[in-house]
Amino acid sequence: MLRGVDLDLPAHTLIRIEGANGTGKSTLLRLLAGIDSPTEGRITGRRPRTAYVPERFSAALPFTAAGYLVHLGRIHGLRTPEAADRARSWLDRFGAAGHARTPLPELSKGTSQKVAVAQALLAEPELLILDEAWTGLDTAARDELDRAVAERVAAGATVVFVDHDPRRLAGSADAVFRIEGNGLCAASGAPAAKTGPRVRIAAAGPPGAAIPAGLPGAPEHAPAADGGVLFTVAATHSDALLHALLTARPPWHIRQLAAAPGIEQDPGTDGPPHRSPTPEAP
Known part of the structure; x- marks a missing residue:
């Protein structure tokens, strides 16, 4: 059980949450997303337009991939044509355009995860909560999600994420917190993010x-x-x-x-830094 958690979520901010398995990371993210309510204390401030990607996405829903995204877009207040345009755009960005008409229960785990991520992004949330959202994605889709996170932060949103890979978005997080002993504290050496x-x-x-x-x-x-x-x-x-x-x-x-000097780079190039692919999740 989490106790004594005090966390601000300013705009234009990327926040990483760390902690061992079972310490309450997902619980904290569900509280921030408004899915669960605290039994003690309170969450203050205006409730921003929020989107959430859970650790496990239930695909047992009576929609096609595109139909589900349009449905969620409508819930977020988008008109159907706009929701459909954004659904097509995000499926294309994540390499899943060919599965737009596939029923959700027939999608592979990786493609289901692409749909889960797309539904959180198509409404341009002010608060984006990602709980192991990169798990199951292929390398290209993980890189695309990295770019999408940077875009949301640049647009003024707050992004809070948990990921099992300590290299995830290294160099980008504005703050890193760790759950220890049922409480939340600044991670040792944070924000190490500025050194990636x-x-x-x-x-x-x-x-x-x-x-x-x-x-x-x-x-x-x-x-x-x-x-x-x-x-x-x-x-x-x-x-x-x-x-x-x-x-x-x-x-x-x-x-x-x-x-920038000191960064690994592809031999013989003067372009952006080379980032080795992250190993697939087990």
């Missing part, structure tokens, strides 16, 4: 333009010798940062994209 793979982006804005506020991943920045700016950011935030710079008003010009 990083990307350096050389960019130039229009003359006199200030650096845009609220850039994804809170990048470090320094003047470049050519008068531009060198941004250094966690690798998982690099796509969102590039998008923010290119769509700024006025837009910035991207001059170079490279791995």
Whole structure:
């Protein structure tokens, strides 16, 4: 039983929850998602638009994959055409477009998990809760979920996640907490997240333009010798940062994209850092 838990969930924040099996990680996530209610204490503040991916997704439902996503989209307040468009988009991003018309009970475990993740993302939640959401996904889908998490944080959402792989989103989390002795405390050395793979982006804005506020991943920045700016950011935030710079008003010009010094890189390239595939979950 969890006791004395005190946790703030600010916007633009990625939070990792750690702890041994059976310590209450899933219980905490269910409380945050509003599925369970605390027997003592209270959860304060405005209830954000929330989406949740459970550790185990029940596929025994009378829907096709696309039909289920459209149904959930409607529950979240989307019109049917918009829900259908987003369902197609997310199934495509996770490599499951070919299963759009497949009944949920006939899907493989991995494809079912892609549907579970897609239903949480299509409504663009303000609070995204992920309980071992990467389990069962193939390498490409895991990478896509990493990017989707970075996009939600960049858009101002709060993402809270649990994962068995200590490397998951390494370099991106703003805070890491650990459940110990029925309580919650800052993990030792946290946030170690800021020391993982990083990307350096050389960019130039229009003359006199200030650096845009609220850039994804809170990048470090320094003047470049050519008068531009060198941004250094966690690798998982690099796509969102590039998008923010290119769509700024006025837009910035991207001059170079490279791995930050000291990061593993594919031989003979000067592109983004190489991330070795994460082993499949047992």
